[in-house]
Amino acid sequence: MRKVGVFVCHCGTNIAAMVDVAKVVEESRDLPEVVFATDYQFTCSAPGQDQIKDAIREHNLDGVVVAACSPRMHEPTFRNAVAGAGLNPYLVEMANIREHDSWVATDRDEATRKAVDLVRMKVKKVAKLEPLEEIRLPVTKKALVIGGGVAGIQAALDIANTGIDVLLVEKEPSIGGHMAQYDKTFPTLDCASCILTPRMVEAAQHPRITLHTYSEVAEVSGFVGDFEVKIRMRARSIDLEKCTGCGDCLEKCPVKVPSEFDAGLADRGAVYRPFPQAVPNVPVIDREHCTYFLKDGKCGICQKICPTDAIDYSGDDEIITEKVGAIVVATGFHFFDAAKYTEYGYGAYPDVISWLQYERLTNASGPTGGKLKRLSDGKEPETIVFIHCVGSRDPSKGFPYCSRICCMATAKHAVIARSKLPNAQIFSFYIDIRAAGKGYEEFVRRAIENEDVQFIKGRPARVLSKNGKLIVRSENAFTGRPMEVDADLVVLTNGAQAQDDAPELALILGIGYDQYGFYTELHPKLRPVETNRAGIFLAGMCQGPKDIPESVSQASAAAAKALQILSKGELAREPQVAEVNAMRCTGCMDCREVCFYTAIEEDEFMRRKVAKVNPGVCQGCGACVAHCPDGALEMKIFNDEQIHAEITGLFAVPSAGAAGGGGAARE
Amino acid sequence: MSSDYDPTIVGLLCNWCTYAGADLAGTTRIKHPQNMRAIRIPCSGRVSPHFLFTSFFQGADGVFIGGCHPADCHYTNGNYYARRRFALMKSLLDFVGVEPERMALEWVSASEGDRFAEVVTKFTEGVKGLRRPSALKRDGLES
Numbered sequence: 050m051r052k053v054g055v056f057v058c059h060c061g062t063n064i065a066a067m068v069d070v071a072k073v074v075e076e077s078r079d080l081p082e083v084v085f086a087t088d089y090q091f092t093c094s095a096p097g098q099d100q101i102k103d104a105i106r107e108h109n110l111d112g113v114v115v116a117a118c119s120p121r122m123h124e125p126t127f128r129n130a131v132a133g134a135g136l137n138p139y140l141v142e143m144a145n146i147r148e149h150d151s152w153v154a155t156d157r158d159e160a161t162r163k164a165v166d167l168v169r170m171k172v173k174k175v176a177k178l179e180p181l182e183e184i185r186l187p188v189t190k191k192a193l194v195i196g197g198g199v200a201g202i203q204a205a206l207d208i209a210n211t212g213i214d215v216l217l218v219e220k221e222p223s224i225g226g227h228m229a230q231y232d233k234t235f236p237t238l239d240c241a242s243c244i245l246t247p248r249m250v251e252a253a254q255h256p257r258i259t260l261h262t263y264s265e266v267a268e269v270s271g272f273v274g275d276f277e278v279k280i281r282m283r284a285r286s287i288d289l290e291k292c293t294g295c296g297d298c299l300e301k302c303p304v305k306v307p308s309e310f311d312a313g314l315a316d317r318g319a320v321y322r323p324f325p326q327a328v329p330n331v332p333v334i335d336r337e338h339c340t341y342f343l344k345d346g347k348c349g350i351c352q353k354i355c356p357t358d359a360i361d362y363s364g365d366d367e368i369i370t371e372k373v374g375a376i377v378v379a380t381g382f383h384f385f386d387a388a389k390y391t392e393y394g395y396g397a398y399p400d401v402i403s404w405l406q407y408e409r410l411t412n413a414s415g416p417t418g419g420k421l422k423r424l425s426d427g428k429e430p431e432t433i434v435f436i437h438c439v440g441s442r443d444p445s446k447g448f449p450y451c452s453r454i455c456c457m458a459t460a461k462h463a464v465i466a467r468s469k470l471p472n473a474q475i476f477s478f479y480i481d482i483r484a485a486g487k488g489y490e491e492f493v494r495r496a497i498e499n500e501d502v503q504f505i506k507g508r509p510a511r512v513l514s515k516n517g518k519l520i521v522r523s524e525n526a527f528t529g530r531p532m533e534v535d536a537d538l539v540v541l542t543n544g545a546q547a548q549d550d551a552p553e554l555a556l557i558l559g560i561g562y563d564q565y566g567f568y569t570e571l572h573p574k575l576r577p578v579e580t581n582r583a584g585i586f587l588a589g590m591c592q593g594p595k596d597i598p599e600s601v602s603q604a605s606a607a608a609a610k611a612l613q614i615l616s617k618g619e620l621a622r623e624p625q626v627a628e629v630n631a632m633r634c635t636g637c638m639d640c641r642e643v644c645f646y647t648a649i650e651e652d653e654f655m656r657r658k659v660a661k662v663n664p665g666v667c668q669g670c671g672a673c674v675a676h677c678p679d680g681a682l683e684m685k686i687f688n689d690e691q692i693h694a695e696i697t698g699l700f701a702v703p704s705a706g707a708a709g710g711g712g713a714a715r716e
Numbered sequence: 717m718s719s720d721y722d723p724t725i726v727g728l729l730c731n732w733c734t735y736a737g738a739d740l741a742g743t744t745r746i747k748h749p750q751n752m753r754a755i756r757i758p759c760s761g762r763v764s765p766h767f768l769f770t771s772f773f774q775g776a777d778g779v780f781i782g783g784c785h786p787a788d789c790h791y792t793n794g795n796y797y798a799r800r801r802f803a804l805m806k807s808l809l810d811f812v813g814v815e816p817e818r819m820a821l822e823w824v825s826a827s828e829g830d831r832f833a834e835v836v837t838k839f840t841e842g843v844k845g846l847r848r849p850s851a852l853k854r855d856g857l858e859s
Binding site for chain 2: 119120121122145147148149150152153154155156159160163166167170556559561563564569581582625643645668669670671672674675676684686687689692693695696697699700
């Protein structure tokens with residue numbers, strides 16, 4: 050019989066306050082398998098782990114049950130601990146008496162009874178565990194970074210600078226992301242392009258980085274260390290090699306489409322590059338608007354004038370397949386649609402504009418050359434009103450969360466307005482000012498005290514148009530009265546939201562996302578860049594609202610995590626895989642039907658066909674095990690016998706007075 | 717049996733969603749009935765019909781299976797297998813006298829601690845409402 054040790058953790062008072070730990074220890078000693086049982090304040094601490102190691106040596110334990118928190122929290126900790134005492138790490142199990150018991154129970158007796166049951170179930174399971182070895186697999190030393198904004202660029206550069214190849218996939222025609230659209234950055238008022246474009250160029254010219262713009266990830270299979278990725282490269286219609294970026298085609302294209310990059314403030318052609326500093330500096334043909342594609346080959350002007358014969362209307366989308374070892378997801382965000390707040394008149398009044406439009410309007414490379422003027426009549430505004438939290442902190446029309454960057458962005462916008470229009474009246478309506486960050490509070494104070502921006506606590510109710518003015522009606526929480534401002538320009542600071550196609554990509558990647566579409570990190574405190582799928586990491590806004598320095602930091606963190614995998618020649622993974630008992634297998638191959646990973650192959654055993662599991666491909670879901678009509682498939686972890694032992698263990702309450710084994714060894 | 721019927725429920729919770737959801741219910745301290753004893757399994761698609769039969773023959777008053785929401789399965793489609801198998805197991809067990817209230821297959825994601833507490837409460841109340849152990853236990857089949 051296996052000799053099991055039981056270690057019951059108090060977790061300070063987290064467990065001990067609701068569970069009678071001494072009684073759990075006492076009752077577990079009645080189990081015949083248990084030769085040692087004890088409790089400790091914090092079993093996960095160094096002395097707690099030593100207690101386990103000492104007991105293994107002293108009592109020759111060949112099985113360990115730790116009754117503590119969730120195995121999702123500390124299973125690796127205790128596997129390492131028992132391995133430290135020479136015991137196979139797969140001979141330990143955790144009874145979850147904290148998350149599943151002490152934290153959710155209201156009655157101490159009931160919670161104690163439950164803990165006793167959970168420990169007994171695990172003791173019975175441990176009795177059926179087998180020593181196992183890790184599976185070792187080779188690693189493909191290449192990374193995929195999805196999204197070429199500031200976060201994706203940072204992650205790609207960090208990985209590539211260690212000498213590892215990176216594929217950087219961006220769905221737009223150029224890398225750069227939202228940051229390329231901004232005028233300046235808070236709180237230093239650094240010119241956004243001046244600090245970003247060198248990075249873009251560095252990424253494009255890096256010998257270890259392969260750039261795929263105008264491309265999307267279509268499919269991801271495989272697993273950590275050995276993903277197979279299909280990338281759809283949309284037909285650019287312009288040869289990347291032949292094009293010199295002269296821009297002649299851009300001038301002559303007869304089509305006019307509102308420019309996404311300029312937030313609709315200017316037009317672009319059907320053949321276009323988002324902005325002059327685009328990387329790569331090669332235009333694309335937008336086939337949805339191009340006359341050649343819409344009217345059956347009519348037009349063709351760009352082809353006629355192209356001096357290097359780079360235009361090719363015939364190409365189709367192309368799918369390429371690549372192998373990578375790790376993936377960083379940095380797909381960013383998009384701005385909340387300000388038109389959803391009909392009371393502010395965005396879309397109805399030309400002088401009510403969005404955050405991004407304001408950025409383009411003040412940007413020296415924008416459609417007005419940086420001149421801050423009204424879109425309706427081209428006049429300089431004398432009174433400007435900024436409205437915070439459009440779409441943020443508003444469950445009724447927008448999102449309940451704080452978009453985190455808008456307070457600072459609005460302060461920046463107001464300071465920029467002051468620098469351009471020294472005599473203007475500037476108002477900023479806010480709910481609360483959230484300026485937590487290095488130099489952030491000081492920057493807001495500067496806007497208020499030095500730049501004469503009137504910050505008013507109040508949420509505007511309406512914006513009306515009257516005699517060429519925009520009347521902003523709001524509460525004023527300082528005076529407790531309503532107020533009105535006659536404005537010439539109203540800027541809505543619309544918040545950030547997850548990309549519309551974020552759930553779609555999450556399904557392709559097999560990663561989790563929250564109710565808003567932001568990707569979910571593995572642990573909110575301790576594993577902020579990992580996802581539920583090993584080898585896939587998160588960076589930037591796709592995980593939740595954050596500013597540029599946070600996005601860049603997270604990108605470097607994600608790169609470091611990816612490098613932990615990519616820097617190794619091979620990877621060890623848990624032997625949680627299925628296995629075929631060839632003696633029992635009848636070769637019906639039904640198991641292959643339910644295996645999503647195509648891990649099941651045909652094999653021959655005693656001159657007949659049998660199934661065989663490729664352990665390198667198997668992910669250990671157990672679908673085939675439950676499916677096999679002959680009971681020929683079994684798992685190495687979570688096998689039938691072990692699960693049955695847990696179930697029967699629940700009901701195998703030792704009768705009163707029945708003594709367990711190893712009495713002498715008990716403490 | 718009287719209303720102090722205190723059922724024992726076997727929980728078979730997938731590691732990625734429902735087990736994590738149960739953890740979250742704990743982390744956020746959402747109290748709920750404590751009749752269930754959860755067993756961690758890799759995926760709801762791992763649930764073999766045997767697990768239900770063993771549970772009921774051993775004396776379980778209910779079996780609760782938890783998996784990822786449709787289209788959210790960590791293993792892509794394990795929960796769909798679970799759903800099909802569960803439909804069959806439920807009708808078979810119903811046929812031998814185990815009431816449908818004693819079995820549930822629920823989708824709870826890792827971020828739904830509140831939903832976990834809610835569905836477990838609902839299920840536990842349903843089993844309690846039957847006021848007596850299942851036919852497989854009553855008939856003395858437990859060994």
